[in-house]
Amino acid sequence: MTTQTIGLRESKKRETRQAISDHATRLFIEHGFDRTTIADIAAASRVAKMTVTNYFPRKEDLALDHHEEFTAGPARAVTARLPGESALTALRRDFLDAARRHDPVIGFSGLPFARMITGSPTLVARLRELHELREDALAAVLAAETGAAPDDVIPRAAAVQLVGALRVLFREVLNRTLDGESPEEIAPAVAARAVTVFGLLEPALGDYATRPAGQR
Amino acid sequence: MTTQTIGLRESKKRETRQAISDHATRLFIEHGFDRTTIADIAAASRVAKMTVTNYFPRKEDLALDHHEEFTAGPARAVTARLPGESALTALRRDFLDAARRHDPVIGFSGLPFARMITGSPTLVARLRELHELREDALAAVLAAETGAAPDDVIPRAAAVQLVGALRVLFREVLNRTLDGESPEEIAPAVAARAVTVFGLLEPALGDYATRPAGQR
DNA sequence: ACCAATTTTTAGGTTCGACATATTTTTTCT
DNA sequence: AGAAAAAATATGTCGAACCTAAAAATTGGT
CATH class of the missing domain: 1.10.357.10 (Tetracycline Repressor, domain 2)
Structure with a gap:
């Protein structure tokens, strides 16, 4: 299992990142990219706005990851x-x-x-x-x-x-x-x-x- | 002379537009595009911020006109x-x-x-x-x-x-x-x-x- | 199992571009 | 000159991007 080798911190980071990305994609598709705010995504993901920004410096990165x-x-x-x-x-x-x-x-x-x-x-x-x-x-x-x-x-x-x-x-x-x-x-x-x-x-x-x- | 055929209103508009564009280009070259704000340009051109926005809907248009x-x-x-x-x-x-x-x-x-x-x-x-x-x-x-x-x-x-x-x-x-x-x-x-x-x-x-x- | 160091997350605030609306000023046309 | 039209202004809202300091969580060493 990867979790054992990469440690708890890293694994939690990945989960947080993925959760934010998932909520963002859902909201973008539901309401459109421009009508969805970072604050909306942060609220849906139950994290602070700055956390969203930390993982995805630009809003576009939330939609076009990878x-x-x-x-x-x-x-x-x-x-x-x-x-x-x-x-x-x-x-x-x-x-x-x-x-x-x-x-x-x-x-x-x-x-x-x-x-x-x-x-x-x-x-x-x-x-x-x-x-x-x-x-x-x-x-x-x-x-x-x-x-x-x-x-x-x-x-x-x-x-x-x-x-x-x-x-x-x-x-x-x-x-x-x-x-x-x-x-x-x-x-x-x-x-x-x-x-x-x-x-x-x-x-x-x-x-x-x-x-x-x-x-x- | 073009001013006679196009009327005072049109001619003033062109002057205003040109003045804003000139001040903008000067400020952009002096201090950089991103460090120059629309408010700076409006102040230098002695017009309201909204006037700048009316002539140039996006800030980039001020630098890449024509x-x-x-x-x-x-x-x-x-x-x-x-x-x-x-x-x-x-x-x-x-x-x-x-x-x-x-x-x-x-x-x-x-x-x-x-x-x-x-x-x-x-x-x-x-x-x-x-x-x-x-x-x-x-x-x-x-x-x-x-x-x-x-x-x-x-x-x-x-x-x-x-x-x-x-x-x-x-x-x-x-x-x-x-x-x-x-x-x-x-x-x-x-x-x-x-x-x-x-x-x-x-x-x-x-x-x-x-x-x-x-x-x- | 605890402590110190590191990292992540949070809270709060600022700046600026973009946009909306209503009001004032200026120009045009009759 | 006065009514109509157009331009410019004042004011305010929203959201992304950025900053700083503080709090919370995780790590590694003992």
């Missing part, structure tokens, strides 16, 4: 690409897998959650920021993997295009979710679009950052 | 493309012209202004939003010009890639400005990068949305 996975995902997919596989191929494969899984990380979040996000300018802005952080992380990995010069613009341009593709597809999943489509309908449709959109980048980036066949 | 030109620029450049010219070619030409002009619209804003923007998370976020509005406008124009089906993902994907290129180049200009480079140094360097970055998109979008030679 952003590490989101922002670092594409960079990790590229780092873990197979021998002989390019960055583009790895990201496409990663995306198509996620589509099959109906993974929230590519936009499968359910209708209420999708409504909550798109209904709040604050959350839309935060989502934009997260996409940019993805770009930064991917650009850094691409620069490292290709041994690009520090002032080379190509890794950044490639990252912008690749994350751009993911962003277009994310938007597609979100819009279809808002239109009431089920994950089972959305997944194959968005997979087809992924092939189209990544196909568009193929001539430019088809063999960019390809891992040598025998490496590692 | 955003219409920025957001609609690429869409207009494509609409005005020459016969036989593709969207990509028109945007590249437009950018290279702007580089020669040291146009603020591609990032030439001067060191103090560049510092003001990058030093404020609020302004950086607003800039992200403006880039997205650019994308939306360009995607709409591309869809219209190519007669794409309503659910076609290509116009959006193309817009993301093209505006992505502009965004990379904007960032480049801003970073070099922050490094103390002069516009005369930056312009040729960023022009070369523009050729590189747009060249990357050439194989995919080289003839996308090309205006028929004899049209209009």
